[in-house]
Amino acid sequence: MGRQLPLDLQYRPALEREVFLVAPGNATAIGWIDRWPDWPSPALILQGPRGSGKTHLASVWRARSGGWEVAGAELTTAGVPQLLERGIVGVVEAADAAPEEPLLHLFNAVAERGGQLLLTAIDAPAHWNTALPDLRSRLKAQPVASLAMPDDGLFRAVLTKLFADRRLQVAPDVIDFLIIRLERSFEAAGSIVARLDRAAFAQKRRITVPFVRRVLQDEADPSA
Numbered sequence: 001m002g003r004q005l006p007l008d009l010q011y012r013p014a015l016e017r018e019v020f021l022v023a024p025g026n027a028t029a030i031g032w033i034d035r036w037p038d039w040p041s042p043a044l045i046l047q048g049p050r051g052s053g054k055t056h057l058a059s060v061w062r063a064r065s066g067g068w069e070v071a072g073a074e075l076t077t078a079g080v081p082q083l084l085e086r087g088i089v090g091v092v093e094a095a096d097a098a099p100e101e102p103l104l105h106l107f108n109a110v111a112e113r114g115g116q117l118l119l120t121a122i123d124a125p126a127h128w129n130t131a132l133p134d135l136r137s138r139l140k141a142q143p144v145a146s147l148a149m150p151d152d153g154l155f156r157a158v159l160t161k162l163f164a165d166r167r168l169q170v171a172p173d174v175i176d177f178l179i180i181r182l183e184r185s186f187e188a189a190g191s192i193v194a195r196l197d198r199a200a201f202a203q204k205r206r207i208t209v210p211f212v213r214r215v216l217q218d219e220a221d222p223s224a
Contacts, residue, residue, distance in 0.1 A: 021157045025148030026053060032145040033061050041142050042111040045095070046120045048147030051187025054120040057147075058091045061118050065089045072098030080106045088115025095119035096128045104135040149184055158186060162193040163207075168200070170207045177209045181216065195219070 022030055032044055046054050062069060067089035070079075075098045083090060088110050092098060110117055121128070124146070125139035150158060156175055163170050182188045199215050200207050 021154060021161060023151065023154040023157075025150060025154065029053075029057060029145035029147050032143070033057050033064075036061060036065065037116065039116060039143070042115065043107065043117040043119055043139075043142045045125055045139070045142055045144045046118060046147070047122070047124045047144055049122060049149060049185060049187070051185050051190055052147040052149070053186060054147060055093065058093065058118055058120055062091055065116075067091060067118075069093060072096065072103070075099060075102045075106065077102045077105055080109060084109055084113070088113045089117075090115075091118045091120065093120050094122075096121040096123060096125075100130060100132045100135050104132055104138070107135070107138055150186065152179065155179060155182075155184060155189065158189050159193065162189055166193065166197050168193075168197060168207060171209075173209055174207060174212055177212055 026048075029046060029048070032039070032046075036044075046057060048054055058069070061067070066087065068083055068086045069091040070083060070093070072092050072094040075092065080102060083106065090110075092103070092106070095103065107117065119142075124144050125136075125142070128139070130136040130139065156179060159175050159178055178189075178192060182192060196207050196212060196215060199205075200211070205211050
């Protein structure tokens with residue numbers, strides 16, 4: 001009997017503030033989110049590597065503030081008034097990919113109206129190669145909250161949480177097995193948990209160390 005093909009089921013990750021895992025590498029950023037609306041500037045830049053939790057924290061902040069969200073690459077000057085009609089509080093994801101003139105226009109409009117922006121990016125604004133002097137100076141004046149790569153304790157907790165988000169029960173030895181084999185990033189953790197979820201569903205198998213080893217081997221050598 002062939003393997004059952006898994007449906008592309010959606011699952012709801014836990015995005016509440018209470019379940020976000022606090023560690024030395026992210027405590028400062030979480031503190032800034034908790035501090036809102038008492039920010040000293042019209043914007044906060046949330047900076048960190050892919051999968052480090054920027055989107056998670058931005059979702060927490062949006063839920064708290066009632067703000068909108070726009071992808072930086074999709075920001076246009078013509079679209080700024082539409083965003084402002086939705087409110088003067090919002091998130092610009094991957095703000096370093098935003099065209100500079102629309103981003104400057106949005107920043108000025110939000111600041112003039114007493115609103116606030118949360119800008120996410122992999123790098124801090126000092127590394128964005130911003131050409132517009134006015135935008136460069138405004139970004140330079142905003143606080144930057146950084147998210148660091150996870151240490152062992154946080155990485156273990158993240159893997160445990162990701163499995164729990166998908167309602168998957170795994171033994172501690174599975175977490176131990178993954179920790180010493182994965183790239184130390186939140187993105188890698190999210191990717192492997194999603195792949196194991198799909199494979200376990202397709203094969204109707206429990207996620208055990210032998211199962212994880214076989215999945216990793218099959219991905220490393222698909223012809224095997």
